[in-house]
Every structure is written in C-alpha cells, then in structure tokens.
Amino acid sequence: MTKKIPTKRKILDSAKKIFACKGFDGTSVEEIANDAGVKKALIFYYFPTKDSLFLEAWTEGINELEQHIFGHKEKENTYLSKLKHVLISYIDFVMNRKEIMKLIEMDKMRIIESHNETDVKMQPLKQRYNSFIKRIENLIEEGKQKECIPETIPTKGTAKLIAQSIGVNSINEDLNVDTIVKFIMKGLSVKEE
Amino acid sequence: MTKKIPTKRKILDSAKKIFACKGFDGTSVEEIANDAGVKKALIFYYFPTKDSLFLEAWTEGINELEQHIFGHKEKENTYLSKLKHVLISYIDFVMNRKEIMKLIEMDKMRIIESHNETDVKMQPLKQRYNSFIKRIENLIEEGKQKECIPETIPTKGTAKLIAQSIGVNSINEDLNVDTIVKFIMKGLSVKEE
C-alpha cells in the first residue's frame, strides 16, 4: 500500500504550486492550507511564518534546478559536450519542471532587486540565487581556460544573460531545444569542434 | 515659473515607482498616496480601482518602451543597421529608464502566465505585451525576407527569447552594449555585412 505523505510535505508542495502561480504577496496562507487539505493554523505549527514557508519552498526549488543542471556525474570528456549537456539539462528542466521554474521566476525580480534594508526577508534567497549564477560563471571561466570561449566574453554578465534567457517565458513550443542551445552557444562564440 | 504638475500625473508617477519596486500585490494604495503627497481617497477620485491604476501605469510603461525602440524615423538604409539600432535602443532603455523597465518586468511573469478565467484583470496587459512581442517578430520576419536571417530561425520563439534576454537582470555593468548586441546577433545567425 502507498505510504502516507507527511503533512509538512503536502504543505510544501501546495506552497510551491500556489506561490508559482500567484507569487509571494499574491498568495494567502489560507489558500495554501485549502490546497493542502489542512487548516491554516497547522501551517504555523510546521512553519513559524509565511516568510519561512516561502523561503523553504523557493530554496527547494532552486536546489532542484541546480541539482538537475550540475548534478550529473562528470563523464563528459570535452568541454563542449559538457557545456551542451548543461544547457540541455537547463532547458529540459524548464520544460519538464515548469511549475518549479515558475516558482523560481515568479518572485525572482523582487528577490534580485531587493535591498538589505528594505527587504530583509529576501536576502537569503538573493544570496542563494547569486550562488547559482556563480556556478554558471565557473562554467564560462572553465571554457575560457580551455580556450573554447574567447577571453573577451565577460563572465559575470554572460552568466546572468544565460540565466535570464532560459526561462518559462522563452522556453516554449515556439522554440526547440536545439535552437536555444545554438543561440546561446553562438552568443558565447564557442569554438565548434 | 515652473508649471504645477497635475495631481493625476503625480499619482501615476508614484504608482510606477512603487509598483516597480514591490509589484502589484506588494504595493498598497496608501503607499502610493503617501509618495504622491495626497490622501488615499483622492486616488479613487482619479482611478476607480487599484487595478485600473496599475493598468494605466503599466501600459504607459510599455508604450514608452515600444516608442523608444521602434519610434525613430526609418532612416536606416540596411536591415542590419536597423536591427542593430533596435537592439541598441532596447538596451539603452533598460539602462537609462531602469525604473520603467522594472515596472514592466516586476509583474511580467504574473501577466504572461495569467489565465482568462483566473486573472481577468491581467488580460489587457497580456495582450499588450503580446502585441509588443509581435513587433519583434515582424522585425525578424523582415530579416528573413531580406535573407539576412536564416529561415531556420523560428520567429515567435526567438522574439520571446530576445525580449526575455534584454532585461534589468541581464543588462548591467557586467555587460556592455556591444557584447549583448553581438550575443543576440550571433544567436540570430545574422549574416554580417
């Protein structure tokens, strides 16, 4: 027989789903409770505040994204195939885990533009996001070291540009994976094998 | 002596500024009123609802963006210089009208992902945004007709990809204009002159 899903997990899953559609401010705790099949007060039994619920949901989302992109064993033997694999994994995630991607992006603007003094609650998320961007930077740096990417390509900015490009709004049925990968790789001026 | 700014204009400007930082749901009418130097009730004198205030502010924003990008006289003699001009204007707007760009993007995800039945208020904005994307599509189609852009480039998807790429998160001091323009033009596989 199937294992009963723990209540906390149900709450988190409902939180992801509704935060993905309506964003942090547009979502009430009551909506999450209704979707999870519990009463609102129970949410505060598991999560001290709405903020902390959002933080946990969002962090699980970006952890899943990062794991999906970078988590595979390093068995690619060339930089080029490694880069391609990362881009394809990224795009694949957007297509197949669209809800999580929406969760990440729905409040992304608010998170990234948040300031230390005015939006304290967003700082951990902002740092987490910057850490994700850093991994893309590292990949570009590796490409430069292996002379697959020209030195003239600015690492930080291009990492952000790539992360910005691959999202729910751009990855859709009007674009196939190959087109996007080529777009980005040409943009990176990657030297083809 | 300087002309007195009409109250409605002051309200709209405050609305843009605060919606740009906090988004629709994260902003209260009282905050806008405080910033504009009026009482909350006055806002409802000029705008029937918060929704309609947001609609007008946001629409002014995207109108300004579109005007800035496409509004110049068509004096470019080649498609390539026209395309470059459009891209540079787009990037220039993001850099120099950052607040308006933030206004457009802060709720963009919510607008684009909105459904007819669940987020009726966002439909006019969604349509307006799609109309903006259409103009980018037209530009790409023109490039194909003039054989500057390969037929294999999918028009709709690439238009969205470009609009997605050029934003507050990606346009920053880590990237200069030339790099972004090259990134996109290479991505488009534009045939250089």
Place this chain on the structure above:
DNA sequence: GACTTTTTTGACCTTTCGGTAAAAAGAAGC
C-alpha cells in the same frame, strides 16, 4: 462676494490578512 464646480480630506466601512492560544483529536507507549 455669492454661487457653483472641482479637488481634497477625514472618518469610516467591510473584508482579508498573518498569526496565536487553547481545546480536541489522534497516536504512541506502558
């Protein structure tokens, strides 16, 4: 300057929100 119109404010409304505390229900242990 009296009257009319427009703009602005103060006070208030109802609803919804995030969150709390105590009681009730369920589960576990002996």
Place this chain on the structure above:
DNA sequence: GCTTCTTTTTACCGAAAGGTCAAAAAAGTC
C-alpha cells in the same frame, strides 16, 4: 485503558487592505 505526546482544529486577535461617503477646502465663474 490510562497517560503522555503529537497533530489538528476552532475560535479569535489586531492590523492592514481596498474602497466609500460626506464634509471641507480650493478654484473658477459671473
């Protein structure tokens, strides 16, 4: 089956939200 612990619900709180209405103030007209 009684006790203890954990989970869940009920009822409620204060604050804040969008919005309204009537009064007051300002501006305009003759």
